[in-house]
Amino acid sequence: MTTVLHVCTTCRAGQPLPDGQTAPGQTLFDTVAQSGLPDGVTLRAVECLSACDHGCAIALSKAGGWSYVYGRMTTDDVPEILRGAGLFAGSADGIVPWRDRPTIFRKQTLARIPPLET
Amino acid sequence: MTTVLHVCTTCRAGQPLPDGQTAPGQTLFDTVAQSGLPDGVTLRAVECLSACDHGCAIALSKAGGWSYVYGRMTTDDVPEILRGAGLFAGSADGIVPWRDRPTIFRKQTLARIPPLET
Numbered sequence: 001m002t003t004v005l006h007v008c009t010t011c012r013a014g015q016p017l018p019d020g021q022t023a024p025g026q027t028l029f030d031t032v033a034q035s036g037l038p039d040g041v042t043l044r045a046v047e048c049l050s051a052c053d054h055g056c057a058i059a060l061s062k063a064g065g066w067s068y069v070y071g072r073m074t075t076d077d078v079p080e081i082l083r084g085a086g087l088f089a090g091s092a093d094g095i096v097p098w099r100d101r102p103t104i105f106r107k108q109t110l111a112r113i114p115p116l117e118t
Numbered sequence: 119m120t121t122v123l124h125v126c127t128t129c130r131a132g133q134p135l136p137d138g139q140t141a142p143g144q145t146l147f148d149t150v151a152q153s154g155l156p157d158g159v160t161l162r163a164v165e166c167l168s169a170c171d172h173g174c175a176i177a178l179s180k181a182g183g184w185s186y187v188y189g190r191m192t193t194d195d196v197p198e199i200l201r202g203a204g205l206f207a208g209s210a211d212g213i214v215p216w217r218d219r220p221t222i223f224r225k226q227t228l229a230r231i232p233p234l235e236t
Contacts, residue, residue, distance in 0.1 A: 004234060006231070006232060044232075046232050048230075049229055049230055049231065050186070050227040050228075050229055050230040051228065051229045057229070059229070059231045059232075061231055061232075061234060062234070063234055067185065067231045068168070069187070069228075069229040069231060109168040110168075110169065110187075110228055110229045111167055111168055111169045111175070111177070111187040111228045111229045112166075112167055112168040113124065113167065113177045113179055113185045113187060113231060114124060114162075114164050114177075114179075116122060116179060116180070116181055
């Protein structure tokens with residue numbers, strides 16, 4: 001089942017955005033897009049994950065699995081975002097063993113939502 | 119399509135929970151369960167929505183729609199939670215017009231996640 005890595009491209013990471021400057025969320029998206037995505041992971045731009053106070057925000061979801069939203073992501077985090085997305089994609093239900101999760105995922109989870117099917 | 123209203127029953131609303139006391143999330147769940155649910159809405163208990171710093175937390179989801187997580191909910195909010203859940207259930211894609219949304223949903227959204235199908 002394909003995992004979708006959503007990156008909020010409008011995210012200003014809680015800061016004002018001067019005219020003409022690229023939103024930090026767009027920069028994060030671009031950095032991810034230029035990286036090699038793990039098997040089974042699709043990247044998708046999204047306008048607003050409603051977590052603006054804790055941006056940049058990303059989300060991971062797949063059919064039949066828990067969905068997760070993470071905040072305060074930066075371009076420095078891209079390697080760990082991709083590692084975590086790969087582990088999520090390889091999990092049965094979106095729940096990756098705690099010890100395996102990237103630290104940014106352990107500490108910067110904003111919310112998670114159960115699958116509709118249980 | 120059935121809407122699921124998830125209520126985190128383990129939520130301590132950021133407070134210590136003395137032995138033997140009922141978690142605020144369980145009390146919120148019980149209050150919702152004793153209320154009349156809107157058409158098309160199913161209530162489901164969930165253990166942890168990973169939004170512990172902003173509990174009590176609830177989530178709304180349905181197939182093909184955006185999912186939303188709301189925080190800082192109390193039993194006083196139950197009528198508006200139910201009204202908002204009904205509007206969500208009646209929407210095409212989970213997006214309720216801004217002017218119609220309960221104030222608690224406007225101001226206490228923790229995150230939202232797009233549908234997998236777009």
